[in-house]
């Protein structure tokens with residue numbers, strides 16, 4: 310496939326007047342070369358955008374004079390290179406010069422820091438599902454009392470007032486609401502306050518499980534091979550990093566049962582459940598991110614089409630504003646755009662040689678926006694012809710040079726084999 314490069318065009322304007330003319334200085338033209346000398350060619354760069362145009366040409370003709378001929382020449386300019394520019398991954402999202410607030414810049418997508426979750430069970434609308442009939446309750450175990458039965462406030466989650474019964478035939482669960490954690494990455498913890506009484510796990514059972522990204526429950530804790538009969542609440546922390554990452558519906562549940570025919574204890578008393586990144590930094594549902602400066606001076610890519618590879622679920626908001634990197638002010642016409650593609654080719658590189666893209670993120674009811682990559686220049690990230698042959702691999706995964714089948718000096722393959730190019734990205 311040939312590069313879909315857009316060719317910047319050079320418009321050569323040759324104004325040949327039959328008689329000398331002296332244009333008055335235009336009042337409102339932004340271009341510094343606002344007048345030309347008669348008989349001298351002026352070059353005007355037209356942006357690489359579709360329908361690129363330039364409105365800086367103005368001809369003033371004094372009274373009593375006329376123009377006999379205007380010669381215009383339109384030429385395409387060769388692009389400096391055929392490789393497009395692309396911002397993707399943590400190295401670009403967290404590049405020197407990038408500015409952000411409330412954003413997770415360390416993942417493969419640019420997204421709002423997840424909110425995390427916390428329940429102290431003081432609100433009756435805590436959202437947990439309490440399984441069984443009179444098994445799980447909110448409040449405090451009456452046999453432990455309003456002091457011994459809670460860790461904070463006057464409410465906890467607990468099983469049975471008094472001891473659980475003998476002969477429980479199944480596990481009864483207290484299950485948290487789902488937590489949208491699509492943008493979660495890094496180290497996450499489940500912490501809670503626990504006061505647990507349960508017989509040795511050969512006889513009676515207590516569990517902690519979490520719902521993984523595939524929607525299956527995974528066990529992360531069970532009572533040990535020793536009877537527990539805790540007299541106070543203690544803080545418990547469990548690593549849930551592997552289950553939270555990229556999980557659109559993470560949840561946690563505590564289980565009690567089965568039990569055997571003798572020896573019972575109080576069961577679970579749980580308070581102050583937290584799901585949060587290690588270190589406790591959680592988001593607010595909003596975030597903003599501003600790229601490092603880009604433009605011809607930085608990466609050789611002219612101002613041209615910019616495309617956001619983004620996901621914006623439901624009523625979530627993702628808006629882009631193009632800033633002049635030198636002044637920090639928005640480029641007129643490029644403020645609060647919700648389009649996923651925009652044509653920066655209309656921006657004059659002479660007036661705005663360096664740009665930054667500023668993104669505003671706002672969580673919606675169906676989730677948060679995320680950006681996988683920002684491509685600009687409207688060109689291929691790799692041109693197949695320039696992918697170095699040495700980066701291809703043979704059937705065994707070895708590169709041809711080390712496999713001895715490719716001579717880097719002559720650029721020739723020897724023998725008969727199948728070679729696979731590296732992954733290339735095309736826009």
Ligand SMILES: [Ca+2]
Nearest residue numbers: 429461462464
């Ligand atoms: Ca509480």
Ligand SMILES: [Ca+2]
Nearest residue numbers: 508569571572
């Ligand atoms: Ca028992």
Ligand SMILES: [Ca+2]
Nearest residue numbers: 468469471575
């Ligand atoms: Ca109890």
